[in-house]
Amino acid sequence: MRQLTAGDSMDDRNAERMALNEAVFRAANEQLHGDLEAFTGSQSSYSMMCECALIECEQMVEMDEAAYTRVRSKRVWFLVWPEHVVPEIEDIVERSEGFWIVEKVGAAASVARSTAPEERGERA
Amino acid sequence: MHELRRMLHALEVLSSAWRTKHGISANEQLVIGMLATTGSHTPKDLSVFVGVTTGGMSTLLDRLEARGYVQRNIKSDDRRRVLVTLTKSGLQANMDREQAHATLEQMVEEYAGPESYAMKRLLTEGEAMVLDCAQQMSAAPSLTS
Numbered sequence: 001m002r003q004l005t006a007g008d009s010m011d012d013r014n015a016e017r018m019a020l021n022e023a024v025f026r027a028a029n030e031q032l033h034g035d036l037e038a039f040t041g042s043q044s045s046y047s048m049m050c051e052c053a054l055i056e057c058e059q060m061v062e063m064d065e066a067a068y069t070r071v072r073s074k075r076v077w078f079l080v081w082p083e084h085v086v087p088e089i090e091d092i093v094e095r096s097e098g099f100w101i102v103e104k105v106g107a108a109a110s111v112a113r114s115t116a117p118e119e120r121g122e123r124a
Numbered sequence: 125m126h127e128l129r130r131m132l133h134a135l136e137v138l139s140s141a142w143r144t145k146h147g148i149s150a151n152e153q154l155v156i157g158m159l160a161t162t163g164s165h166t167p168k169d170l171s172v173f174v175g176v177t178t179g180g181m182s183t184l185l186d187r188l189e190a191r192g193y194v195q196r197n198i199k200s201d202d203r204r205r206v207l208v209t210l211t212k213s214g215l216q217a218n219m220d221r222e223q224a225h226a227t228l229e230q231m232v233e234e235y236a237g238p239e240s241y242a243m244k245r246l247l248t249e250g251e252a253m254v255l256d257c258a259q260q261m262s263a264a265p266s267l268t269s
Contacts, residue, residue, distance in 0.1 A: 028215055035164035039207040040199055047195060049212035058192070058213040 012107035015089045018053035019104060019111035022078055025051040029079070030117045033068060050099075052084035059084070061099045075116035076104040142221045151176060152188055159194065159210040160218040167196075167206055175262050193217060 029048045036046055046068060050059040059081040071079045077093065080100050085092060089108035094101040104112040143153055154174050159165065165173075171181035185208060188194045193214035199205040210218075235243050 024219070025212065025215070028210075028212075031163050032209055035207065035209060036197060039164070039197065039205075047211075049215065058211070058216055060195075060211055 015107040016111050018086065018089055019108035020115070021055075022051050022053050022104075022108075023111065023115035025049050026078060027115070027117065030072075048079060050081040050084055051078040052080040053086050053089065054084055057081070057084055063096075063099055067096065067099070071101050072117070074103070076109045076112045078102050078104065078112070138221065138224055142217075145220070146217045147191070148188070148193075148217075149184075151184055152193075155184065155188065155208075156193060156210065156214050156218050157221075159208065160215060160222075164197075164207050164209040167208060170208060188214070 029051065032048060033046060045062055045064050047060045047062055048068065050057050050061050052059075061079060061081055063079070068079070071077050078090070078101070080102055082095070082098070082100050085100065085102055089106065090102040090104050092100055093103045103109075139150075139153065143150065148156070151174050155170055158170065158173055167181050167185060168178060170185075171178045174181065174184075176184065185194060185196065189196060191213075192211055195209050195211055197207045197209055199207075232243055232247070233240075
């Protein structure tokens with residue numbers, strides 16, 4: 001998958017491919033969060049993987065438990081490093097210090113829903 | 125069966141190319157692979173899995189951590205307890221190799237009926253036999269020692 005730049009157009013297949021890639025990092029974060037939670041009992045902050053669609057991204061994102069629970073409350077929400085956003089497949093819903101939350105739209109949202117882990121809280 | 129040897133050789137070549145690309149050793153590859161497939165582990169678990177001392181694992185983890193592939197998480201109320209987790213860099217590196225493995229798995233899945241059964245049996249029994257050989261090799265004294 002090549003990295004998108006501003007002005008690129010994207011069909012549904014590309015959007016789905018990018019969303020599948022992001023779903024891999026979301027699944028990895030769920031495993032990571034579960035492991036850290038079991039290890040520490042309760043931890044105030046976590047170092048999680050950026051769940052963006054940018055192929056070269058290797059960024060880790062610092063956040064607290066409440067923020068992580070919030071991002072996992074909707075199946076179409078993903079955690080990204082600030083500005084790691086692909087406007088063709090997602091909208092920004094929250095800009096926090098050190099991380100943003102984005103919401104998948106269109107074909108990417110369908111993939112996000114079908115690959116989602118168990119939710120904590122409300123359903124999208 | 126010459127084809128099987130060639131297949132195993134091809135996998136060795138793939139692993140070697142992957143290690144060269146990411147600048148890591150064979151033992152470091154084992155650690156990244158284990159963390160990616162089975163989740164986070166303690167350094168002690170990893171040392172048993174790889175077959176090195178806890179001191180050796182500590183040095184290995186220092187190198188992987190310095191390159192950003194893993195993180196050591198220390199329990200706040202007991203600093204002797206450590207959990208090793210994979211970073212996004214570590215996962216990305218592993219995914220490089222995983223793509224080839226996933227394609228290979230898909231090729232095996234495409235066999236149907238008795239062929240599929242025979243293939244899976246061969247792979248399962250082959251895995252056990254190879255791991256057994258590795259264990260015996262690790263336990264045996266080196267010819268040069």
